[in-house]
Amino acid sequence: MVNFNTGQIHDLMSKVDNIRNISVIAHVDHGKSTVIDCLATEVSTILPAKAGGGRYMDTHADEQERGITIKSTVIPMYFKLSDDQMEDISTKEHGNGFLINLVNSPGHAELSSEVTAALRITDGALVIVDAITGMSVQTETMFHQALSELVKPVVMINRIDHAMLKAEFSQEKLYQSFARVVENVNFSISAYQGEEATGNPIVSPELGTVAFGSALHGWAFTLRQFAVRYSKQFGINRTKIIEKLWGENYFNATTKEWSTKSADTSGNRQDRAFNMLVLDPIYKIYELAMNSRKDEALAFAAKLDIALTSEERDTTSKALLKVIMHKFLPAAEALMEMICIHLPSPKKAQLYRCDYLYEGPTDDESATGIRNCDPNGPLMFYVSKLLPASDMRRFYAFGRVFSGTVSPGMRVRIQGPDYVPGNRKDLHIKPIQRTVFMVGRGVTDLDHCSAGNIVSLVGIDQFLLKSGTLTTSDTAHNMKTIKFSVSPVMQVAVGVQDPKNLPNLLEGLKRLSRSDPCIHVSVSESGEYTIAGAGELYLEACLSDLENDYARVPIIINCPVVNYYETVQATSSLTCMSKSANKHNRIYMQAAPISDELTKAIEEEEINPHGDAKERARRMANDFEWDSNEARKIWCFAPDDKGPNILVNSTAGIQYLDEIKDMCCGGLQAAAHSGPCAGEKIRGCRFNIMDVVLHADSIHRGNAQIMPTMRAVIYASMLSAKPTLQEPVYLVDVQCPSSLNTSICSVFSHRRGQVIEVNTHSSSMCNVKAYLPVAESFGFTAYLRSATAGQAFPQMVFDHWSTMNGDVTDPADKINAICRAIRKRKGVGENVPTYGKYHEL
Template sequence: MVQLSVEQLQHALRKRKNIRNIAVIAHVDHGKTTLTDSLLARAGVIASSQAGDKRATDTLKYEQEKGITIKSTAISLYYNLEDKDVEQLGSEGTGFLINLVDSPGHVDFSPEVTAALRVVDGAMVVVDCVSGVSVQTETVLRQALSERIKPVLMMNKLDRAVFEKALTAEEIYCTLRDVVGSVNALIGIYCEDDSPMGDLMMDPAKGNVSFGSGLHGWGFNLKQFARLYSSKFGIKEERLMRRLWGEHYFSPASRQWSKQPGEGRVRGFNHFVLDPLLKVLRAATAGEKDQTSELLSKLGYTLSASDLESEGKEFMRKAMKLWLPAADAMLDMIVTHLPSPVTAQAYRTELLYEGPLDDEAAVAMKECDPNGPLMMYVAKMIPAAEKGRFYAVGRVFSGTVSPGQKVRIMGPDYVPNAVKKRDLYVKNVPRTVLMMGGQVQSVDNAPCGNIIGLVGVDRYLQKTGTITTFEEAHNLKVMRFSVSPVMRVAVDVVHPQDLPKLVEGLRRLNKAEPLVQCTSEEGQHIVAGAGELHLDICLKDLEEEYAGVPIKRSEPVVKFCETVIQESDRVCLAKSSNKLNRVFMTAEPLPDGLSEEIENGELSLDMKERSSHLVDVYDFDPKESRKIWCFGPNNSGPNMLVDATQGVDTTVIRDAMCAGFQWATEEGVLCGETMRGVKFRLRDAMIHPDPAHRGGGQIIPTSRRALLASVMTASPALLEPVYLAETQCPVSVMGNVMSVLSRRRGVMVEQIHHAGAPLCTIKAHLPVHEAFGFSEELKSQTSGQAFPQCIFDHWQVMPGDPLTPGTKAGDVVAAVRQRKGLVVSLPRLDSLLDTL
């Protein structure tokens, strides 16, 4: 095995043009981790014979047991690539350091993918060439493109098309072409016009697409075959690559190429790539060792005596690995088609940095300057060997981080130039480490362009943050997740004396999981996650690792939201307790799509830009569009408070009104759930001139009552989260799938039949409230032939009037109020409204 010394590693960290930071992303079970094994074997981290079976980046015990990746795992790999193409890249020598992150494919763990994408510059998208592009492939590719991560494509499980599906060469080509087309369609949808990343379209003829089998450790791209045939035909590699894909046909009789099919003409890809591949595969699988040896010798390869002693699939694996090792095809794509930090940070900085793009920090980030001020983003906390401690893992974008260095640790709530400095700590960095899968390697310093772990910083950061040496630095932008923590459970200890350990365990769980929210409500400890599997894993971690005590859990419950569906039927008046102040409010629904824009941070912070956008797109009143006081809850939620008064000096009560608005939108009137999609308008106000009579103690509760009353008069409704459930199944059990969906209020939105296979994919909208046990019921009704994948899609109004007991929405409101310990009956309107 190759073991780099600390000196060699330190030297590799400094060659910024020879660094590649990449994530491996895909749908669940498409083969990311088995493919990663080939890269680890090529770097000497694991034995070549273990590649495909070891799943080395699944470092946790239950990842190995379940056979799926649950946590993102970072590992640094070093390769010495002696290749004429590498020398033309402008690189610094032939040694390349690849910081690789293997990410989960299950939708419940997609926050791990988001964290991985923040610290990398490129992504290898893995697609099962038989199953094709799935819902999670689309999700992770969209996330990658939104972060300006450049993709390459690896089509895995080609052996399934050959042996399991027994497809002909032309059918295999059509299958692969369709996958490339599907990926390009997604890139076309989600990629910005004139992308600074350049041409992102996948094309095997360019070399940014590879094919192979991760399980058996073989793979190839068209460059390898073009190199094999170029001298024979006297054609340049690049020109021959173009002929080995698409509508290019070869006549063996006349040895001529044509762009039209015809008698005696064979598609170039089939004749020069698939035919020799299928011959070797079938001969090796059938155990025909003499024939296999003869075929490989024609290609310039010789099987060793130990290889010839192998039998069955093992012999096939060794023969194919000798001829077409998967790592070579993937490394060629990664090094040639994915950017170095020097290239990528030039166009990624404007998306990542919150401050002005001409300040010292931003300039150093754009130039990837190791001598500039330190700018590092901590994307994830990884549990350390010392119980209760974490490695703060992130990307160094500029400067150099080293042990003993004095740094500014800025949490997400830090505001530059604020009078009171919140979420800021000035401390020394105790130690820097390189992540090596389940282990770490200490390094003396880490220049920009690298993924690094810091020891000791976890004391000051909750989940993520920015670390810098520049006093005027702004934060790097907080990550946006593609899923929401819509499923919640209450946890408690079995033995009362273990309560302090549970509280400490919840703190650690909250730190380790990017999306999980651990809160206390009405005396209960609540854990919120993305789905059933996500919660199961989190609670297992809580019990066995973070708290270390037996716990009991409630049945999962769903997070709902409150909204309104029409404008208030009256102007609602609320008087302060001293009767000297009055506020008049109304509520109405926000236009469709605006809530999502606010949540995703897509609404401009500049008042003029935002006002113009709201007027042009959502038909806002021009005056009101410039008088938006705040969004809520938490100053970023999908509700807004607007000053619609005329001739009233409301500046003196603005802060108190905003505080009341945040309180009201955090705990709605129906059942104490957060509000969503509500626009509140302050219509009028009568304010006492004496500041002593209009303080926060008078205005905050008054404004809250007015806000709640305006909701009650605007046809309140309950919003429920909805999954997009994608189920792949044989056509024969499609009826069973549809009946399970209909029993759970599921609505089918799309049905896709797979060409050349008796399979179909059913996409349906399924309320999260109805999704408990959905997977188990589906498997029992289809004898395990249907596999569902659920991803949060949108919010929808729950049927029924929440104010009327006995309706669907009314029953849910009553159940939530009872669970939260609220009075079961809703507050009466006259208890919130005042009269003149």
């Protein structure tokens, strides 16, 4: 165990080959915080006796109260590999001491934006999976996010104590559960990405990239540890033994022979090697300790060369079990070994992550510095999020040095997400006041920090909204903006009880917006201040922060509402036309829906306005059945020049058309932010300009004439194309007893839900997966638990947007009622307009 001082930290930070930057990702309640408590004992941040219950990384008051992680935190750890372990390390010139920067992030689906921000600045991920339930929906979502960021995974299968003591798994059943988890993880990897990006991300117990254990009881192991033990005991090569400890390998204790079959030639059953050589001693310790056979347990511990103090020998039952298992298979030893040996250093990881992370040319000085993790190159620092300081007034810019060296007093270019090289927009040049090293609940000042390390900067937070790139190079492009796996599908309106507190609320909203990567704060048409987030828990945590930390005044909170998108279901029934205010210009247009596949490709920036237009047209023609000529005539995407709505010029030979192109694009950008039915954003629509009549004199076809006309004709074309809404849909994963399947399906049917899959993972337990509209999710957890007597536990993660069936203009239709409610809330009149309001004859 090591107590850090600044000199030691600097020494470790300079040895980039011996640094590991990792995230810990897992489903809520799979034991992530408990695992981190076990690891934290390696740096004396907590006492070993508290491991398994300290929740050291939960630094926020809400986290300690709720018992879940809400905000990401980072803690440095130091670990020394033995000479035997160093045999598996390729780079040995910096010794056997390793600095592990571990970033803890939430496991709850609604808080996964914190996970995404953490993955951007780490190279490896410790994925924790429950031994019984396996890969959950949320684990898989975060796992795919890690793979998309080219983060290499290792896996810990946790809560084996639960499988042994409560579920009473036999050894063979436990092995089959392990094998199923490993198979599902590898299937998820192969389905999402090939092996070429990060070398070989496939996990395997034989390779040492899968650990097994119980963080609650403080123990874990990899096959490597048992292979080392048996190689010394029997004098056999470790590599040969480790291959026998997994899979269809059986050992006959009588004949001392190995086989790949579960029965010998005489039909006698043979023991699986994993069960016999790995699980058998663990099961025996559990059996002796938990059945009060203390003397036998102590004798067996002595046989395993486990030395116990007199105080430890006086313990009984579960306390004795934890002591023996922790000394037999210490969790920190197994996990740290796996992390140091199998996860990449920054120097190795940035070789293959550079092209993904950097927006600029792959051969400029900044890209070269990132690729080589060069401490002497130009500074490239990515701020992944802003962490509030203790006073909740200022923020630490939390991120990673990808190239160069950062130090206090250095003047840097602060490039926001909207910065374009050669332009001054979203660019500030300011000095850094302090460079600090985050250590869980505190900070340590540094006089410099080189490439490959995770640090925080002080004094630049006022120039960043949420994230950004810091550099010393005048030619540097930005690091790519993070893509989040969740969307702000719920919102609440907030206000103050006393009008004199309004300035405090406004300042608090600004701070709240900056503190979270995925929170959206805005002012509605009716003048209300709204906060949009990923779900009820997410909004509840944000509102608590707003009232108690950022605004520090009593606030009024309205009921949460769901965000919708507006779209169309068919091509416009007629060519709509709108005239300019001076009646000298006319625009003719038709609207049509875009396929879900193309909409998703645009949102994921696979199809975007940048790059070669011919190549984009070829892709749209081949993959999405567009006419290649029309695809070449795309004028813009909206909203914000990259949204899933497209403006196409379908005209030919129109005079002066190029002069109004920017005005037409501006009209679509404005319209896409507020649709005609409910004032919600537009999604998945294509707008074809069929014809244009323009006045010959440019003074009569200016911006004030064209943009309003464009907006009106867009609305008319949408209202004549079977307009509808798209609602957000959760993917719900319910863990429950198998006998409750019928009750759960009934609950979903009452909430417009759709059951899609039922997986039975033991004789009594199963997982039910279903789609549930977000609008029906309010109070769903309480309703489900009431219907199942508290035996069902749901987890919800945003999955997709679903087009609602119905007629927006029919007063008897549910969609019309939704639109009217939204319009009333926004103060724009209840009645949904018809296309005649905007279409002119």
